[in-house]
Amino acid sequence: MAQFTTLTARAMPLLVNDIDTDQIIPARFLKVTDKNGLGKVLFCDWRYQETIPSVDAAEGATPRADFVLNTPTYAGAKILLAGDNFGCGSSREHAPWALTAYGFQAVISTSFADIFRNNSLKNGLLPIVVDAETHATLIDLLEEVPDAELTIDLESQSLTLPGGQSITFPIDAFARNCLLRGVDQLGYLLTFEEQIKAYEEVQHV
Amino acid sequence: MAAALNKPRTLFEKVWDQHVVLQEPESPAVLYIDLHLVHEVTSPQAFTGLRQRGLKVRRPDRTVATMDHSTPTTPLSVPIADALAAAQLDFMKKNAEEFGIRLYERGSAQQGIVHVIGPELGLTQPGMTIVCGDSHTSTHGAFGALAFGIGTSEVEHVLASQCLLQYKPKTMAITVYGRLGPGVSAKDIILAVIAKIGVGGGTGYVFEYRGEAIRALSMEERMTICNMSIEGGARAGMVAPDDKTFEYVAGREYAPKGAAWDKALAYWKTLPTDEGATYDAEIVIDASSLEPMITYGTNPGMGISITSPVPDPAQVSDPLEKLALEKALAYMDIEPGKPLLGHKVDVVFLGSCTNSRISDLRLAASLIKGKRVADSVRMLVVPGSQQVKRQAEAEGLDVIFREAGAEWREAGCSMCIAMNGDQLEPGQYAVSTSNRNFEGRQGKGGRTFLASPLTAVAAAVSGTVTDVRTLLTENIAIN
Ligand code: SF4
Numbered sequence: 001m002a003q004f005t006t007l008t009a010r011a012m013p014l015l016v017n018d019i020d021t022d023q024i025i026p027a028r029f030l031k032v033t034d035k036n037g038l039g040k041v042l043f044c045d046w047r048y049q050e051t052i053p054s055v056d057a058a059e060g061a062t063p064r065a066d067f068v069l070n071t072p073t074y075a076g077a078k079i080l081l082a083g084d085n086f087g088c089g090s091s092r093e094h095a096p097w098a099l100t101a102y103g104f105q106a107v108i109s110t111s112f113a114d115i116f117r118n119n120s121l122k123n124g125l126l127p128i129v130v131d132a133e134t135h136a137t138l139i140d141l142l143e144e145v146p147d148a149e150l151t152i153d154l155e156s157q158s159l160t161l162p163g164g165q166s167i168t169f170p171i172d173a174f175a176r177n178c179l180l181r182g183v184d185q186l187g188y189l190l191t192f193e194e195q196i197k198a199y200e201e202v203q204h205v
Numbered sequence: 206m207a208a209a210l211n212k213p214r215t216l217f218e219k220v221w222d223q224h225v226v227l228q229e230p231e232s233p234a235v236l237y238i239d240l241h242l243v244h245e246v247t248s249p250q251a252f253t254g255l256r257q258r259g260l261k262v263r264r265p266d267r268t269v270a271t272m273d274h275s276t277p278t279t280p281l282s283v284p285i286a287d288a289l290a291a292a293q294l295d296f297m298k299k300n301a302e303e304f305g306i307r308l309y310e311r312g313s314a315q316q317g318i319v320h321v322i323g324p325e326l327g328l329t330q331p332g333m334t335i336v337c338g339d340s341h342t343s344t345h346g347a348f349g350a351l352a353f354g355i356g357t358s359e360v361e362h363v364l365a366s367q368c369l370l371q372y373k374p375k376t377m378a379i380t381v382y383g384r385l386g387p388g389v390s391a392k393d394i395i396l397a398v399i400a401k402i403g404v405g406g407g408t409g410y411v412f413e414y415r416g417e418a419i420r421a422l423s424m425e426e427r428m429t430i431c432n433m434s435i436e437g438g439a440r441a442g443m444v445a446p447d448d449k450t451f452e453y454v455a456g457r458e459y460a461p462k463g464a465a466w467d468k469a470l471a472y473w474k475t476l477p478t479d480e481g482a483t484y485d486a487e488i489v490i491d492a493s494s495l496e497p498m499i500t501y502g503t504n505p506g507m508g509i510s511i512t513s514p515v516p517d518p519a520q521v522s523d524p525l526e527k528l529a530l531e532k533a534l535a536y537m538d539i540e541p542g543k544p545l546l547g548h549k550v551d552v553v554f555l556g557s558c559t560n561s562r563i564s565d566l567r568l569a570a571s572l573i574k575g576k577r578v579a580d581s582v583r584m585l586v587v588p589g590s591q592q593v594k595r596q597a598e599a600e601g602l603d604v605i606f607r608e609a610g611a612e613w614r615e616a617g618c619s620m621c622i623a624m625n626g627d628q629l630e631p632g633q634y635a636v637s638t639s640n641r642n643f644e645g646r647q648g649k650g651g652r653t654f655l656a657s658p659l660t661a662v663a664a665a666v667s668g669t670v671t672d673v674r675t676l677l678t679e680n681i682a683i684n
Binding site: 015016017018020022023026027028030031032033034035045051054083084085088089090091092093111112113114115118119122123172173174185186188189190192193195196199200203205 | 223226227231232233235237239246247249250253254258267274275287289290292293296338339340354355356357358359361362365366367368370372374404405408409435438440504506525526528529532622623624631641643644645646649650
């Protein structure tokens with residue numbers, strides 16, 4: 001599984017509440033049978049002027065100048081600063097696949113939808129929950145200094161602003177360990193084969 | 206341990222406790238999964254993962270697959286126009302064959318939307334843990350099962366180990382008392398719940414729907430409610446099993462039979478929440494105060510009763526909330542401050558795992574019978590499964606819909622999700638019985654008003670957003 005230890009990178013503000021996974025990656029791109037190429041159609045319907053019917057058709061499409069992904073101001077950002085309740089709706093893991101394929105490694109919000117959070121952690125995409133006050137500080141920071149770099153250190157669970165101000169963020173110990181060491185969760189689950197077998201025998205399932 | 210077992214427990218806690226294989230400190234529980242439902246869209250990469258690791262499906266007997274999402278709802282004789290969709294369906298078939306999984310493929314007599322066929326085949330049973338790579342797996346909670354959606358990595362985990370790593374969620378009681386008025390249905394209850402708590406209000410919780418108004422609902426109506434639990438942010442919603450549940454399950458293809466039935470029934474009867482058990486949160490709704498509901502915005506929490514005005518961003522103080530409302534109204538191109546009543550409608554979609562069961566079709570047919578779909582409206586009626594379709598045809602419902610001017614299609618997700626050929630044109634307005642009104646959900650640039658089957662029919666015949674209660678009065682007047 002993808003690892004996450006530290007990251008120092010620019011952040012891109014996408015300050016819309018309740019961004020659902022249909023916006024992150026519209027359903028028509030879910031006909032793929034692999035995980036490749038989805039970065040090109042991340043936020044597709046907010047991002048391009050044309051209607052893009054398939055992943056390949058995104059090549060040469062016209063970007064909408066008013067959408068943040070297309071503004072040079074935040075080019076190269078690896079952290080997404082999103083509005084409340086990011087990733088609600090459909091369970092499609094194509095959402096974190098698209099975000100990571102584009103180059104994002106962390107998303108900061110005041111809250112995440114449960115399934116999106118789970119899916120992200122399995123793909124090395126770090127969901128960072130901050131309180132409303134920190135959220136507002138980050139919004140102000142990116143407005144004033146668009147190229148500000150944030151530093152995320154998962155080991156110490158800290159998010160550091162350019163001025164040195166540091167905030168700790170919550171993450172459960174298991175998810176943290178998995179990300180730090182790139183633990184393969186399926187491999188971990190399969191170590192319990194004996195117990196699973198015993199459960200099946202006792203429960204007659 | 207004994208003391209802990211004597212503690213009054215909720216329905217959720219009982220099902221959870223029963224399925225914990227083990228619990229390591231500071232780690233999620235290893236939770237056993239009784240039933241794994243699979244569909245073509247969220248499984249391909251999971252099967253590829255199994256192949257890469259040289260793993261098998263641990264319990265093919267507890268795994269059932271169907272085709273619904275990218276599956277066209279045109280007759281089987283019409284070739285699949287979309288090469289990618291065709292390839293995805295072929296891959297599902299190949300995976301099912303290679304890994305020994307039962308598959309109800311396109312053309313099969315049992316094919317249908319995964320959340321419609323589970324209950325219909327008797328696969329869904331009280332007390333089970335059920336997962337699927339699909340957020341509306343919450344539907345199956347109507348039987349007192351713990352059922353929730355998972356991502357594709359987790360699909361692979363369950364295929365390989367029949368288990369999932371899960372933290373125990375919190376519980377929220379949603380108590381609905383009183384009686385629904387005429388023209389108000391299960392869909393309106395759940396739209397009202399979501400409007401009240403918001404799309405993130407249930408994050409981290411499992412809902413238990415309780416109270417006399419829930420008890421009074423049929424199994425199919427309970428499924429409509431549990432289906433949309435995820436729209437309130439809860440991964441699962443449950444209803445305690447009762448005689449209606451047992452009657453519904455009895456005799457179905459995969460339901461236990463004979464002595465196994467008696468044993469199962471005895472267990473199922475122990476599941477309802479104990480007297481004195483507590484929830485982490487509770488909300489209470491008076492069913493008698495509800496009106497038909499409709500959404501005006503771009504998430505399912507943006508709902509109002511049909512006679513209420515669309516909220517005005519000028520009256521919202523939180524800046525991000527205000528922005529969200531402005532953005533939604535701009536996308537929908539509707540004005541705040543007045544009801545949606547009379548707003549033009551181009552398409553009416555009756556279908557989806559929320560409202561495509563036989564009782565939904567019967568109800569809609571009873572209202573549309575003898576009326577005409579307005580000339581300006583395209584109405585699609587899409588049964589949730591082939592079984593529902595056959596039943597409806599045996600009752601002549603297809604004739605009623607067709608004579609009214611609606612399209613009668615093959616089973617599938619259809620216009621709930623714009624990936625199978627059924628979709629809105631940019632700018633079109635739809636009244637839809639599905640569960641999501643996100644931007645572009647039913648087609649890029651399309652605009653969705655979510656509502657009940659009755660409200661959908663009212664819109665179809667009048668060509669505008671209409672309070673179905675006015676039609677009921679007319680009906681009564683005519684009779
Ligand atoms: S009908 Fe819609 S919500 Fe239900 S499973 Fe299909 S796409 Fe998902």
